[in-house]
Amino acid sequence: MKQFNRYLVTAALPYANGPVHIGHLAGCYLPSDIYVRYLRAKKADVKFICGTDEHGVPITIKAMKEGVTPQDIVDKYYAIIRDSFAAMGISFDIFSRTSRQIHHETAAAFFKKMYDDGLFEEKESEQYFDEIKQVFLADRYIIGTCPKCGNDKAYGDQCEKCGTSLSPDELINPRSALSDAVPVKKKTKHWYMPLQNYEPFLNEWLIEGHKEWKNNVYGQCKSWLDSGLQSRAMTRDSNWGIKVPVEGAEGKVLYVWFDAPIGYISATKELTENWADYWSKDDTKLVHFIGKDNIVFHCIIFPAMLKAHGNFVLPENVPANEFLNIEGEKISTSRNWAVWVNDYVADFPGQEDVLRYVLCSTAPETKDNDFSWKDFQQRNNSELTDIFSNFVHRTMVLMHKLCGGKVPPMHADLKDAKDDAVYTELQDAVKKATEFLENYRFRDALAEVMNVARIGNRYLQDREPWIVAKQLPTNPEAQKQIDNAIHVCLQIVANLAILSNPFLPFTAEKICKMLKVVDRMLEWENAGRMDLVKTGYSLREPIMLFKKIENEVVEDQVKKLHQRLKEAVDAMNATNGTVAPAVEEKPAKAEIQFDDFAKIDLRVGTITHAEKIPKADKLLKLSVDMGTEQRTxxxxxxxxxxxxxxxxxxxxxxxxxxxxxxxxxxxxxxxxMAEDNGKLVFVNPNVAVAPGSGVS
Incomplete structure (x- = not known):
């Protein structure tokens, strides 16, 4: 088996056009975090990479609907998504953004090298064009009547009323979402990647070389390759995105699925100057965690791009999960049928590990699965509280009550087969959990953690130190029996901290605090040891790790879910999917000099980057989004x-x-700028407007 000296783990870049929901967590962010925390516990050299995907049509559509700029949208949701992940303990080494300069430079250079190597095909095709706005229209910018249900506000890619996938040519009476004009077909030039040229490589590397991949991933890839690949456009007509870095490409940006995965590379560059070690050395294990809707992009298109460019490692595995449903229904962001992570954090403070536990226990690893608030309550109450927390709490209480608050010794003369059996069972659980984690079977690994808690409960119940304590006045061996029982249970508690840390990091931290041990104990090599807490050591007072969740709490969550669905559907019916018109661009005025100031053309811009200029105390270098361009x-x-x-x-x-x-x-x-009592202040609009808007 190939040996790896470093690991590069990526989680799919979420679109910065809305918050993340629990389906996102279950799909790739929680599994990837579990895997990375396990690797860190093994003292592996690992980098955990993610960030927001901030280009593409969904961003601009969201901006149009809210009447703000794309930059406003990505700034808003980047912060919400970043904070949601942090609150849930998703421990990225970096959470970057594809709007950052380093990504623009990296993605443009990647495209330019492929272009210079002659790896693209230039093709002309006819696409819908808005003659009033003078722009080509992406599918989502075209509205018409759905041929299936008659909704007259269906989009060119989907009818949000009946859910049917569409193409613009299928719409009845199509019109532009920007101007309401009837669009026309117009020729446009784009650069295509001939994916069919990479079929031999993909068949050898993936189909023959990675039969160990999950069936859902391998099967989908094989189906695509068996059907034959086609050339795919890697550029789009748009003003929002990374400009195509070749001559004659004005008004064109990189296709978001060309741009986005390069975000893994640019984020690694941003993180460490040794980024090339993780992307170019053969002893790096690259693992992509994604949802099933991203399989083709991460297993076929991105590897083909990496192969075409050269000098990059290829993924060793892409353990994609299936989808998570909620209360028996598919998650729908447009209908607000979702449990948003930022809402959960606000409603259940301090209970982040409960959601981590439930989502891992029901993770859609091989098939779509369902989340329900009743199941959430049941798993918390009967598993986390009654089994896990109960064992830890009883052990700590009994230690304080029967052993003076200190770790009692293990008396070898009273050690028996039951103590040996606990050690054997613990070793077996550690071995199984390790094997499951190595093979991305996180549900099974978590089940082994809970099994260790059950082993502890069974052992404690069998030893009954509280009953033995009644013999203390008459039985000289009673204290030794109590000591051995509590000693073994405390070692199991310490092992629970190690084994649960990848899954329940906040809980593991609490256990370490009670045991007064340092984080180093959580290293995976310590799992299975029965000498983790030292004899005679004073421990802190016990705390309850989990608490019962009452019926009213989950009933309120179900009501909230249905209320939001009703509000979303009512809003959709009221507007029928209409979007706010884009800000109309004014034609640029003639270039002026200072003495021509009367001809000034004032426009609103958004500062996207700022830095000091060396040896210039007063100057800042700004990058300003002007709507159709970035200016320095x-x-x-x-x-x-x-x-x-x-x-x-x-x-x-x-x-x-x-x-x-x-x-x-x-x-x-x-x-x-304006000067106010010796201070400079920006002259800007009192409400956010689209970059490039004129000031009159």
Whole structure:
């Protein structure tokens, strides 16, 4: 078996157009976190990579619906998603963004190398075009009547009323979502990746070389390859995304599924200067955690891209999960049929491990599975509380009551077959859990953790130290029997901390605090040991790790779920899927000089990046989103603002000022400021508007 010296683990980049729900957690983020925490406990060299995917049509559609800019959307949801993951203990080494400069540069360079190597095909095709807005329309920008249900606000890719997948050509009376005009077909040029050229490589590497992959992943890939691959466009007509870095590609950006997976590479670059070790050395194990809807992209398209580019390792495994349903119904974000992670964190403070436990216990590893609030309650009450927490709490209480609050000794002269049996069972559970974790069978691994808690409960119930304590005045061996029972139980508690840490990290931390041990005890090599807590050591007072959840609590959650569904459906019926019109762009004015100031063209921009300019105390170098382009502007505001404090700020820009060199940097505009008692303040709109909006 191949030996690996480092691990690179990625979790699918979530779209920054909404919060994450528990289906996302169960699909790839919780499994990947469990795996990474296990690898860290083994002292492996591992990097855990993720970030938000901030380009593509869903972002712009969301912005249109909310009447704000795409940048506003991604800024808002990046923070919500990041904080939700952190609250749930998802322990990324970096959580980046595809809007960051390092990603734009990395993705553009990746495309340019493939372009320079002659690996793309240039093709012209006819696509829908809005003659009023003068833009090509993605499928989601086309609205018409659904041929299935008659909904006259169906999108060009799907009818959200009946759920039917559509193409723009199937719509009756199609019209533009931007202007309501009837779109026309117009030729446009794009760059295609001839995936069929990579079929021999994919068949050898994947179909012949990775038969150990999960059946759902392997089967889907084989079906695609058996059907034959076709050329796929890797560029799109849009102003939101990474500009295609070749001549003659104005108004075109990289296809989001070309751009997004490169985000794993750019985030690793951002994380460590040794990023190439994790992406280029053969002794790296690359593992992608995803949901089943991303299988083709991660197992066929991205590996083909990596192979075409060269100098990159390929994934050793892609353990994709199936989908999680809620209360028997498919999760639907448009209908708000979802349990949002940020809502859960707010409603169940301090109970993050309960959700981690339930989602892992019911994880859709091989088939779609269901989450229900009743099952959530039952697993918490009868498993986490009655089995796991009960054993730990009883052990700690009895230790304080019968052993003076200190770890009692193990008396070898009274050790018997029952003590040996516990050790044997513990060793067997550790071995099974390790094997399951190595093979991405996290449900089975968690079951072994709970089995250890059951072993402890059974042993404690069998020894009955509280009954033996009644013999203390007359039986000189009674204290020794109590000591042995509590000693063994405390060692099991310590093992529960180690074994549960990948799954229930907050709980493992609480156990360590009670036992007064350092985090180093959680290293996986310690699992199975019966000398983890030392004789004579004083331990802290016991705390309840989990508590019962009452019926009213879960009933309220079910009511909330149905109420949100009703509100979402009512809103959809009221608007029938309409979206707010985009901000109309004004034609650019002629370039001016300072003495032509009367001809000034003022526009709103959003600062996306800011940094100090070396040896220039007053200047900041700004990247400003102007709607249709990113501009570099040097501004003399360094004495008043820290770079990190102005990211996301909307500003008024003199848009048609002639470029000028400042400290060797070409500045493409001027930020309009006001002076207030010696301080500079931005002149900006009092509500968010689309970048590029004119100021009149």
């Amino acid at each position: 502007i040097c501004s003399g505001i360094a004495e008043y603002f820290a770079p990190e404090d102005i990211i996301g700020k909307q500003v008024t820009v003199v848009a048609n000022l002639a470029p000028r060199k400042m400290r060797g940097i070409e500045s493409q505009g001027m930020i309009l």
